[in-house]
Amino acid sequence: MTKLLRFAPILLAACLAAPPASAQSRADLLERGRYLGETVTFCGACHNTFDRGMQPVEGMTLAGGRVFEERGLRAVAANITQDHETGIGSWTDVQIAAAIRDGHRPDGSLIGPPMPVESYRGISDRDLAALVAWLRTVPPVRHAVTERSRYPSALTPLGPPIVSVPEPASDDPVARGRYIAVNLAHCMDCHSAQLSEGRADPNGRGARGLVLEGPWGAVQAANISSHPTEGIGRWTDEQILGAITRGVSADGRRLAAPMGGRSPIWARMEPADLWAIIAYLRSLTPQDR
Ligand code: HEC
Ligand code: HEC
Structure with a gap:
């Protein structure tokens, strides 16, 4: 596993490295990422900061802190804004992609439930690149969330790093x-x-x-x-x-x-x-x- 983890960034780099050729295709990628992140995957359902009445706190989009308690286990959603110290602002694109689809942080630790990594393992290369492009535009919010998932499965790798996922058939x-x-x-x-x-x-x-x-x-x-x-x-x-x-x-x-x-x-x-x-x-x- 350690060996695989070491090679994964190189493979992911290859899939992220094909930069969109034109400014237009970059804009399309970002628009796709925003549509996915804010609507379809709606990362904010878990990663926004909420008050006690479970209303999202204004100005703290994706700043984390929501507590999950299921089956006696506990996890707290991370700050995924672009803040360099308390968010993911200092991570590279490849590291962010690896967190979403392979479920590990830059330090190699595994990201646990309820972060839906098992589902995200099937995100296509294009959509993964789009999500990363969108996350880069999330304003930094300083908000330290340090607690990590206590689900036992947070300690078990879900499988080898994903090399490449094609788009689903568009006509089906x-x-x-x-x-x-x-x-x-x-x-x-x-x-x-x-x-x-x-x-x-x-x-x-x-x-x-x-x-x-x-x-x-x-x-x-x-x-x-x-x-x-x-x-x-x-x-x-x-x-x-x-x-x-x-x-x-x-x-x-x-x-x-x-x-x-x-x-x-x-x-x-x-x-x-x-x-x-x-x-x-x-x-x-x-x-x-
Ligand atoms: C975070 C967990 C969660 C996710 C994600 C989720 N659901 Fe649900 N869903 C629920 C719960 C809980 C209920 C039951 C709510 C109730 O009974 O008041 C429900 C109810 C429903 C119902 C109504 C069923 C009935 O008999 O009334 C449908 C249909 C449904 N969900 C479809 C979906 C679809 C499609 C998606 C994805 C686009 C989705 N759900 C995502 C938790 C979820
Ligand atoms: C069902 C809730 C849920 C959803 C939906 C979700 N996450 Fe998470 N996410 C979490 C939790 C909880 C953690 C912390 C897990 C842990 O402590 O191991 C986390 C951790 C992360 C991390 C690791 C950050 C760090 O500093 O450790 C990243 C990056 C991340 N999520 C990105 C995303 C993105 C991008 C989306 C949408 C595509 C998303 N998440 C959707 C619950 C969720």
Whole structure:
């Protein structure tokens, strides 16, 4: 592993090193990164600084400090602004990319749950470069967050460093939807049967999942497989869209904060991306758990 970690930056450097040829393509890359970071992956859901009522604190975008307590384990989201001392401003592009997709810091330590590294391992080279370009534009905020994830899996490497991930097929909505729901928006981290230690079971996608605790109480991620009664198999496309973009269930009930809070952000997703997610959800094996 040590050996692999040593070579990983070189491989990642190769994928980041192909600089966009023109100013226009650089602008496109940054725009893509902003769309992903602020809307689809919505890193701020975890990395913004929140007050006690779980409202984001103004002027502290991505400055970290949100505490996660699940299954008796604890983690605190890091400051990922461009501040040089308390954020990631002094990291190189390659080091930031390695943190997101390979889950380790420049000092080699592993980044633990609930940072969705397992999902982010599938982010394409282009989207990874776009996210890094966007993170570079995040204003520095001085805010020290030093505590690290106490999940045991934070000590276990997820696998060898990722060398390269191609774009998903653009003409296949299910493949695109899987990429968005699994790898970018990390829907399936919550909406899957859970293995121990804060990891989703890839064989239990769509099943009832993570129990989230917060000011809203404890709420379990619903079954969103295509099962007709346990899941959302009988919902119309518009009802599924309503849960994602308005935070309301098929029966009109307002969904709890983990969905309700994200839905105004996801409402800004490109329509093609939303329809691709729905196509993917419809393709999930019915789960009765
Ligand atoms: C579900 C919550 C969650 C989401 C979503 C999330 N993160 Fe994280 N992230 C965390 C937590 C918690 C940590 C600290 C983990 C630890 O202590 O090992 C972390 C750590 C990091 C680190 C390491 C920073 C350091 O100084 O140690 C980086 C970089 C990072 N996240 C970037 C991102 C980016 C970029 C996104 C969006 C593409 C993102 N994260 C989305 C929860 C999240
Ligand atoms: C941080 C965890 C989390 C993430 C990420 C997440 N969800 Fe959810 N989701 C929940 C929880 C918790 C509920 C149940 C809320 C409630 O019952 O009030 C829920 C409910 C839903 C429902 C309504 C199901 C029902 O029976 O009412 C749908 C549909 C849904 N989510 C789809 C998605 C999609 C699609 C994504 C990704 C774009 C996503 N969720 C991402 C936690 C999450």
